[in-house]
Amino acid sequence: MGGRTRKVLGVTAMAALLSLAPHAGLAAGGPTTVELGTLSRLFAPVPFDHAKHTGLAGSCAECHHHTLGEAPVDPNCARCHRANQPAKSVACRECHPAERFGAEYLARLAANPQLYHTGKPGLKGAYHQKCLGCHRAMGGPSGCEDCHPMTEKGEAFYHTGKYAPAPHKGGHEE
Amino acid sequence: MNRLVGRGFQPITSLTKPDGTRWSVKEKLLLGLTPQDYMAVQMRNPFNWLLWLIYAIGLPVLVGRFIYGLGWATHGSYDYPWGLFLAWGLFTMVPLSASGFMMGTTVELFGRKDFKPIERLGLLNGLLGYLFAVMFLQVDLGQPWRLIYPMFVSLGPAAVLFLVAWHVATYLSCQVAELVPAYSEWMGLPKAKKAIKSIVLGLTVAGIILSTLHQGALGALFTYAPGKVHPLWYSSTFQWFLFLNSAIFAGLSMLIVVSTLSKWFLRWRCDDNFKQNLDQLTVGIAKGAALALITYLVLKIIAIAHDNKWEYLFTGWGQWYVFEIAVGVIVPLILYTRAVRNESASLARLSAFIAVFGIALNRLNTALITFNWKLYQEVPHWREVVIVITVYATYIVVYRAILARLPILYTWKERS
Amino acid sequence: MKKIDRRIFLKGGLAGGAALAATGTAATAKGAGTFNGYPNSMGVLVDLTKCVGCRTCEAACNKEQGLPAPDKPFNDTSVFDEVREGGQKRRTTEKAYTVVNRYDVEGREGGPVYRKFQCNHCQEPACLTSCFVNAYKKTPEGAVIYNPKVCVGCRTCMVACPFYVPAYAYSSATNPVVKKCIMCYDTRLKFGRPPACVEACPQEVMTFGKRTDLIKLGHERIKANPGKYVDHLYGETEVGGTSWMYLSDVPFEKVGFDTTLGNQPIISYVKDFLGMVPVVLTVWPALFTGFHLLANRKEAKKKEEENKG
Numbered sequence: 064m065g066g067r068t069r070k071v072l073g074v075t076a077m078a079a080l081l082s083l084a085p086h087a088g089l090a091a092g093g094p095t096t097v098e099l100g101t102l103s104r105l106f107a108p109v110p111f112d113h114a115k116h117t118g119l120a121g122s123c124a125e126c127h128h129h130t131l132g133e134a135p136v137d138p139n140c141a142r143c144h145r146a147n148q149p150a151k152s153v154a155c156r157e158c159h160p161a162e163r164f165g166a167e168y169l170a171r172l173a174a175n176p177q178l179y180h181t182g183k184p185g186l187k188g189a190y191h192q193k194c195l196g197c198h199r200a201m202g203g204p205s206g207c208e209d210c211h212p213m214t215e216k217g218e219a220f221y222h223t224g225k226y227a228p229a230p231h232k233g234g235h236e237e
Numbered sequence: 238m239n240r241l242v243g244r245g246f247q248p249i250t251s252l253t254k255p256d257g258t259r260w261s262v263k264e265k266l267l268l269g270l271t272p273q274d275y276m277a278v279q280m281r282n283p284f285n286w287l288l289w290l291i292y293a294i295g296l297p298v299l300v301g302r303f304i305y306g307l308g309w310a311t312h313g314s315y316d317y318p319w320g321l322f323l324a325w326g327l328f329t330m331v332p333l334s335a336s337g338f339m340m341g342t343t344v345e346l347f348g349r350k351d352f353k354p355i356e357r358l359g360l361l362n363g364l365l366g367y368l369f370a371v372m373f374l375q376v377d378l379g380q381p382w383r384l385i386y387p388m389f390v391s392l393g394p395a396a397v398l399f400l401v402a403w404h405v406a407t408y409l410s411c412q413v414a415e416l417v418p419a420y421s422e423w424m425g426l427p428k429a430k431k432a433i434k435s436i437v438l439g440l441t442v443a444g445i446i447l448s449t450l451h452q453g454a455l456g457a458l459f460t461y462a463p464g465k466v467h468p469l470w471y472s473s474t475f476q477w478f479l480f481l482n483s484a485i486f487a488g489l490s491m492l493i494v495v496s497t498l499s500k501w502f503l504r505w506r507c508d509d510n511f512k513q514n515l516d517q518l519t520v521g522i523a524k525g526a527a528l529a530l531i532t533y534l535v536l537k538i539i540a541i542a543h544d545n546k547w548e549y550l551f552t553g554w555g556q557w558y559v560f561e562i563a564v565g566v567i568v569p570l571i572l573y574t575r576a577v578r579n580e581s582a583s584l585a586r587l588s589a590f591i592a593v594f595g596i597a598l599n600r601l602n603t604a605l606i607t608f609n610w611k612l613y614q615e616v617p618h619w620r621e622v623v624i625v626i627t628v629y630a631t632y633i634v635v636y637r638a639i640l641a642r643l644p645i646l647y648t649w650k651e652r653s
Numbered sequence: 654m655k656k657i658d659r660r661i662f663l664k665g666g667l668a669g670g671a672a673l674a675a676t677g678t679a680a681t682a683k684g685a686g687t688f689n690g691y692p693n694s695m696g697v698l699v700d701l702t703k704c705v706g707c708r709t710c711e712a713a714c715n716k717e718q719g720l721p722a723p724d725k726p727f728n729d730t731s732v733f734d735e736v737r738e739g740g741q742k743r744r745t746t747e748k749a750y751t752v753v754n755r756y757d758v759e760g761r762e763g764g765p766v767y768r769k770f771q772c773n774h775c776q777e778p779a780c781l782t783s784c785f786v787n788a789y790k791k792t793p794e795g796a797v798i799y800n801p802k803v804c805v806g807c808r809t810c811m812v813a814c815p816f817y818v819p820a821y822a823y824s825s826a827t828n829p830v831v832k833k834c835i836m837c838y839d840t841r842l843k844f845g846r847p848p849a850c851v852e853a854c855p856q857e858v859m860t861f862g863k864r865t866d867l868i869k870l871g872h873e874r875i876k877a878n879p880g881k882y883v884d885h886l887y888g889e890t891e892v893g894g895t896s897w898m899y900l901s902d903v904p905f906e907k908v909g910f911d912t913t914l915g916n917q918p919i920i921s922y923v924k925d926f927l928g929m930v931p932v933v934l935t936v937w938p939a940l941f942t943g944f945h946l947l948a949n950r951k952e953a954k955k956k957e958e959e960n961k962g
């Protein structure tokens with residue numbers, strides 16, 4: 064059971080953890096390239112061109128919300144998080160849990176009825192919603208493998224590439 | 238056989254031969270003919286050739302269904318889980334077999350002994366109809382070997398089908414019991430007959446209860462699918478009663494149909510008592526059927542008014558509905574009424590054939606044709622059709638075989 | 654707790670019918686349609702606006718449930734162009750417990766809508782209430798699970814399910830069983846873990862949580878994004894409520910949802926019949942024995958008179 068469980072957990076990983084060190088020259092616009100890869104399993108890590116994206120995004124808050132001290136883009140967030148102190152960390156994983164629906168996180172949500180951010184996406188969801196949301200809106204690349212090539216495990220998982228079903232060997236098709 | 242009898246052959250009507258010795262079982266099975274004569278009679282009958290043809294094609298397909306599964310024999314549709322096997326074999330066969338409880342009630346309960354000559358035919362029609370409904374069910378069930386699960390292994394008593402299963406099973410045993418007298422006469426076992434005689438009233442009342450409930454339950458099964466059955470054929474409130482009500486004239490009409498067929502094709506087997514009374518009894522049955530039909534018609538209209546479904550009548554489905562009601566209900570109603578007024582048995586017979594067609598149309602409409610009216614029309618796989626014809630042919634073979642032997646169409650004589 | 658008792662009661666319902674006893678059935682019919690589910694059951698909120706049609710959930714389900722290999726790779730988007738009988742889109746099959754379909758909605762900004770679809774795990778499931786061998790079970794965790802060991806294969810559950818969910822293993826001759834999503838009960842839900850498809854989705858289209866919380870969350874999301882969503886949580890009330898619920902920015906009927914189902918659980922449509930059962934059982938025997946006596950009294954009299962005359 065356990066092994067399978069782990070695997071499936073891994074399976075879910077299509078993106079990686081932004082390994083942005085808290086001290087990495089924030090004022091200078093952040094690091095140039097970041098490898099997003101700690102969750103990767105079915106897909107290879109994403110070499111994220113941070114410098115390029117800082118140029119494209121209007122403001123850091125577009126992705127980092129309020130954590131850099133800038134006013135958040137979303138007016139709904141701005142109701143509380145006006146321009147204020149930068150957060151201790153700007154790493155995505157700091158707020159977006161890797162195991163969003165794990166028992167532990169769910170218990171934490173349940174134990175804290177005052178909590179406002181109950182619908183906050185997990186790490187993988189945050190990445191994809193953010194990246195893909197923008198890519199689709201701006202006409203950027205939006206296929207899975209445009210950002211991260213599939214690994215062999217991924218091919219097995221999706222029954223594609225080497226593991227693709229033989230053509231016309233359809234079983235019971237209603 | 239009709240020809241043989243015309244030439245002076247005497248069919249078996251008692252335990253003993255004219256010379257006083259007893260018929261052996263084998264002789265009785267061969268209808269009192271020598272094996273050679275028996276074969277010759279069988280070969281002469283063109284209907285048997287048709288049966289052979291059906292079996293030649295149908296048996297391999299039927300066997301194939303159990304070897305290769307339902308996906309091979311049917312379209313294996315997920316949207317139409319019930320196909321022709323149940324639409325015809327269960328939902329049509331069962332109402333057409335309601336004659337058993339109708340006749341039992343008339344004769345044993347209401348004391349209408351004048352219907353006695355046709356009572357056993359009514360009972361047999363009921364028994365065989367149910368038996369083959371179960372056969373059809375066995376063909377359709379994914380795991381027929383688990384047929385008894387709902388009875389003993391895992392019970393889901395809150396489900397309508399649970400009630401159907403139990404009631405059909407119990408009712409089948411009731412009907413077997415009700416026909417024991419015919420069998421015991423033929424076999425020469427008078428004790429069994431006596432035993433049944435003492436409980437016949439109980440059996441009959443049980444038969445009414447069970448029939449009321451499971452005929453209704455077959456209708457109620459469709460109330461599980463409010464969005465799938467077309468609204469004109471659906472009524473949460475009345476569905477069960479409509480099915481029960483239509484089963485009454487369905488069973489009676491089917492009885493007229495089989496008695497007519499017996500009169501034509503098994504004339505040699507009918508005794509004078511049957512032949513002479515049949516016309517009058519047919520008119521009597523027609524009266525009952527007409528009453529049931531008029532109730533049904535009114536109820537059908539109430540069901541539409543109750544849920545205010547008039548607007549559906551003006552769609553394509555509405556025309557189909559009007560066709561079903563016109564041909565399957567109004568025409569037989571008129572014909573039956575005239576038949577009763579003019580005491581015309583032949584008109585009643587014509588009406589019966591139409592009514593049987595009408596009820597079949599209604600059940601097929603509910604279960605197959607208007608089912609999933611929002612999706613698409615399922616047309617049964619040819620193998621499915623072949624299997625239905627094969628099983629139904631078996632029903633006819635068994636039916637005919639029993640009629641030719643047991644004292645159903647004739648009265649058993651204690652001595653010849 | 655009262656509500657749960659009703660379910661047990663319901664199960665006892667027609668037993669009487671079979672045994673020709675009448676106890677309890679009347680209450681069964683009256684009570685139909687009031688069961689609101691287990692208080693702490695889990696559910697999933699599916700936000701259609703987030704789905705990008707990558708079919709990862711389909712792949713995850715295939716793997717988790719050990720289903721046979723698909724006919725086409727799971728990253729093949731040509732499946733969205735497949736049409737079945739009657740111009741229908743793909744549906745769940747014996748090889749796929751969940752499918753994603755694409756809907757091109759006219760006038761929608763941001764392209765087509767993708768809809769992931771599987772068993773909705775109804776609060777008062779039609780499949781369960783129609784099964785005559787009691788093969789289905791609604792677990793306290795919210796899943797509607799199925800026991801293939803007792804299934805006879807009558808397929809009434811497929812007829813009854815208003816969402817056309819259960820499929821049947823027609824391809825098997827020796828052990829055909831119903832095939833449907835079980836909310837990953839055996840391998841995950843039972844242990845408090847989210848379903849495989851939920852966890853695999855890169856877009857986090859699905860939120861797993863307590864059903865009651867999800868209802869709140871859904872309405873909050875509608876409120877927090879004025880003008881974005883249709884103001885309805887599909888599944889909150891449909892056919893008595895479902896554990897899987899949906900948010901959409903286009904009218905639900907445009908993306909494959911049946912919006913005509915109403916809020917009554919399916920079993921409530923059967924209650925008129927169920928209510929009649931005990932009446933027949935108690936009244937009929939007396940009634941018909943009475944008829945018999947009446948009819949025969951006349952006859953007996955007639956005979957007497959004949960004898961006299």
Ligand code: SF4
Nearest residue numbers: 772773775779780814
């Ligand atoms: S969606 Fe269908 S199969 Fe699933 S629980 Fe509801 S009725 Fe049962």
Ligand code: SF4
Nearest residue numbers: 714834836837848850
């Ligand atoms: S919950 Fe589990 S069984 Fe159901 S669709 Fe998702 S992965 Fe498949």
Ligand code: SF4
Nearest residue numbers: 704705707708710854
């Ligand atoms: S995995 Fe998520 S985004 Fe991809 S098709 Fe399924 S629900 Fe949609």
